[in-house]
Amino acid sequence: MLDYLLHGTPAQQRRAMAKAITLLESTRPDHRREADALLNALLPHTGQAFRLGISGVPGVGKSTFIEALGLYLIGQGHRVAVLAVDPSSSVSGGSILGDKTRMEHLSVHEHAYIRPSPSGGNLGGVAAKTREAMLVCEAAGYDIVIVETVGVGQSETAVADMTDMFCVLQLPNAGDDLQAIKKGIMELADLVVINKADLDPDAATRAQAQITSALRLLGLHGRPETAHHDETLWHPRVIQLSALQGRGVDAFWQAVSDFRRLQQANGRLAARRQRQARAWMWERIDSGLREAFAHHAAVRERLPQLTEAVLAGRMVASAAARSLLSAFFHAPPMGGDATPSPSLNDRSL
Amino acid sequence: MLDYLLHGTPAQQRRAMAKAITLLESTRPDHRREADALLNALLPHTGQAFRLGISGVPGVGKSTFIEALGLYLIGQGHRVAVLAVDPSSSVSGGSILGDKTRMEHLSVHEHAYIRPSPSGGNLGGVAAKTREAMLVCEAAGYDIVIVETVGVGQSETAVADMTDMFCVLQLPNAGDDLQAIKKGIMELADLVVINKADLDPDAATRAQAQITSALRLLGLHGRPETAHHDETLWHPRVIQLSALQGRGVDAFWQAVSDFRRLQQANGRLAARRQRQARAWMWERIDSGLREAFAHHAAVRERLPQLTEAVLAGRMVASAAARSLLSAFFHAPPMGGDATPSPSLNDRSL
Numbered sequence: 001m002l003d004y005l006l007h008g009t010p011a012q013q014r015r016a017m018a019k020a021i022t023l024l025e026s027t028r029p030d031h032r033r034e035a036d037a038l039l040n041a042l043l044p045h046t047g048q049a050f051r052l053g054i055s056g057v058p059g060v061g062k063s064t065f066i067e068a069l070g071l072y073l074i075g076q077g078h079r080v081a082v083l084a085v086d087p088s089s090s091v092s093g094g095s096i097l098g099d100k101t102r103m104e105h106l107s108v109h110e111h112a113y114i115r116p117s118p119s120g121g122n123l124g125g126v127a128a129k130t131r132e133a134m135l136v137c138e139a140a141g142y143d144i145v146i147v148e149t150v151g152v153g154q155s156e157t158a159v160a161d162m163t164d165m166f167c168v169l170q171l172p173n174a175g176d177d178l179q180a181i182k183k184g185i186m187e188l189a190d191l192v193v194i195n196k197a198d199l200d201p202d203a204a205t206r207a208q209a210q211i212t213s214a215l216r217l218l219g220l221h222g223r224p225e226t227a228h229h230d231e232t233l234w235h236p237r238v239i240q241l242s243a244l245q246g247r248g249v250d251a252f253w254q255a256v257s258d259f260r261r262l263q264q265a266n267g268r269l270a271a272r273r274q275r276q277a278r279a280w281m282w283e284r285i286d287s288g289l290r291e292a293f294a295h296h297a298a299v300r301e302r303l304p305q306l307t308e309a310v311l312a313g314r315m316v317a318s319a320a321a322r323s324l325l326s327a328f329f330h331a332p333p334m335g336g337d338a339t340p341s342p343s344l345n346d347r348s349l
Numbered sequence: 350m351l352d353y354l355l356h357g358t359p360a361q362q363r364r365a366m367a368k369a370i371t372l373l374e375s376t377r378p379d380h381r382r383e384a385d386a387l388l389n390a391l392l393p394h395t396g397q398a399f400r401l402g403i404s405g406v407p408g409v410g411k412s413t414f415i416e417a418l419g420l421y422l423i424g425q426g427h428r429v430a431v432l433a434v435d436p437s438s439s440v441s442g443g444s445i446l447g448d449k450t451r452m453e454h455l456s457v458h459e460h461a462y463i464r465p466s467p468s469g470g471n472l473g474g475v476a477a478k479t480r481e482a483m484l485v486c487e488a489a490g491y492d493i494v495i496v497e498t499v500g501v502g503q504s505e506t507a508v509a510d511m512t513d514m515f516c517v518l519q520l521p522n523a524g525d526d527l528q529a530i531k532k533g534i535m536e537l538a539d540l541v542v543i544n545k546a547d548l549d550p551d552a553a554t555r556a557q558a559q560i561t562s563a564l565r566l567l568g569l570h571g572r573p574e575t576a577h578h579d580e581t582l583w584h585p586r587v588i589q590l591s592a593l594q595g596r597g598v599d600a601f602w603q604a605v606s607d608f609r610r611l612q613q614a615n616g617r618l619a620a621r622r623q624r625q626a627r628a629w630m631w632e633r634i635d636s637g638l639r640e641a642f643a644h645h646a647a648v649r650e651r652l653p654q655l656t657e658a659v660l661a662g663r664m665v666a667s668a669a670a671r672s673l674l675s676a677f678f679h680a681p682p683m684g685g686d687a688t689p690s691p692s693l694n695d696r697s698l
Contacts, residue, residue: 284670321633
């Protein structure tokens with residue numbers, strides 16, 4: 001599989017990628033061990049791609065934009081992979097459709113690879129699978145990886161945390177009608193795109209000015225601690241675009257290229273990836289610890305009533321936490337005999 | 350102690366509060382058990398106060414404002430406690446000074462109680478101690494608890510997460526000179542106060558208009574998903590004030606009272622406290638799990654080299670996490686014999 005992945009023909013690569021990603025998404029312990037071996041083997045062949053996160057609410061024209069962008073990039077000699085993070089996909093079948101009719105020209109192109117969101121599990125699990133899939137795409141030589149997401153829960157944060165650049169697509173309403181932007185999302189944006197600008201050019205221009213000024217005002221435009229414009233730092237931009245008419249895609253890519261060049265020169269691209277890798281490791285550790293905690297017999301027995309006591313104001317939250325931690329570390333995991341387990345340092349609480 | 354705390358004279362109460370809070374801040378295991386017993390005993394006497402969070406950078410006039418507000422509230426028959434969350438206090442002695450000369454009139458008033466930030470430990474620990482101290486103040490009959498913080502790290506989020514209402518103080522610069530606001534802080538604000546408005550009334554008025562419009566535009570002004578103004582929901586306000594001249598304190602308190610009445614009527618006050626209590630419990634659990642993890646012998650042995658391998662791109666972060674979790678759950682905590690410990694559900698990773 002690794003050999004086909006790295007050196008196969010495009011068709012062999014696509015089959016190997018699909019197989020590899022399916023393996024990564026498996027929950028069987030033996031598959032998981034195989035997957036870890038595969039990941040570590042392909043790691044030296046990863047990291048060369050540019051990782052671009054794209055977010056926007058349904059209706060903003062995300063698919064049309066990504067298809068236009070993908071075909072533009074292939075025209076420039078790139079190979080483009082499109083992945084998705086959609087934590088709703090396990091419940092509803094997903095807001096980001098898995099079927100390939102969504103990007104009909106891009107999906108059939110031999111230099112494009114499109115994969116729907118992994119389904120099942122919480123956002124952390126979905127994000128981890130997508131990060132791993134991204135490494136598979138990079139090892140297979142895809143040099144632009146686009147990770148798209150829809151505004152569900154904290155999925156934008158997850159995508160911003162796995163990409164080199166995070167772009168937010170926005171509709172061109174303006175003034176009092178301006179569609180309110182989801183709380184917290186603008187502080188993630190490296191680039192804001194007013195899509196469908198052709199529908200109302202005046203509104204798009206006003207929206208562009210308003211968002212630019214709001215970003216500056218709320219400290220989201222460059223570093224909050226300085227009022228000076230530092231040329232070595234990226235200041236988030238707001239641009240207009242019409243994906244349907246294919247207008248503005250080149251300007252978009254110019255902004256992305258400017259960002260990439262600047263971030264490479266000032267060392268922030270590498271620093272961001274290191275920060276992401278460290279945070280990803282700790283996120284998986286925290287998630288594994290909490291999972292083991294939630295499955296522990298003594299915890300499962302006590303958690304409902306302690307939670308209820310905390311919510312009803314009969315018990316202080318920190319005392320309930322100490323009681324549950326004590327059960328976790330000192331009671332047997334399966335209700336059998338008491339056996340030593342990782343010791344709890346009481347001072348740490 | 351509990352009796353003096355609940356039923357003593359103001360002087361007896363203050364001594365009992367100081368003793369109780371010192372006990373809560375102790376790291377000795379026997380003190381911690383005593384403290385938990387005390388907390389659970391006083392819990393039925395808590396929760397009646399209004400919890401007000403106040404944040405602002407150094408120089409914005411936070412102390413002058415809190416002193417003016419405190420004296421105003423005491424004049425209205427309230428009893429006022431002032432606590433602080435300052436995670437830098439263990440390193441530098443703190444940006445929020447512990448000495449009482451800072452609020453000289455308020456600190457000597459018998460209906461006021463001022464306590465500096467607990468020092469030492471990480472932000473989660475500092476915040477947990479302050480939450481517990483808040484309960485002590487409430488049990489002693491303080492019906493307004495003010496928790497102040499300075500913009501260090503995530504301390505604003507911690508304070509917003511333990512209070513009923515979160516206010517941000519801001520200086521009245523405007524236009525291009527407008528001081529950039531710290532990233533992410535505006536989305537926490539229920540009320541923004543332009544302090545020192547007397548210095549430049551025109552600038553203050555422009556700043557008020559600009560921040561109001563930026564809040565609305567970025568979805569921070571009411572619910573992001575609706576463009577309608579819903580009268581049952583609070584929409585963050587921006588007001589002007591001059592704490593030094595004592596102007597605007599009544600208008601500030603009017604806004605706080607409007608907020609409190611609305612949040613009580615629509616059920617969001619109670620819901621926010623429940624959400625906070627649940628999050629606080631889980632934050633303490635996560636922190637305790639991570640602390641035990643970091644102190645585990647097998648983890649300590651492997652963590653440096655695995656972290657380095659992840660940062661250098663030689664190992665996938667999720668694989669490193671799985672390897673460390675496996676060491677934590679399957680290796681003995683102290684390097685002794687292998688003994689069963691909480692079982693790891695591999696599928697959960």
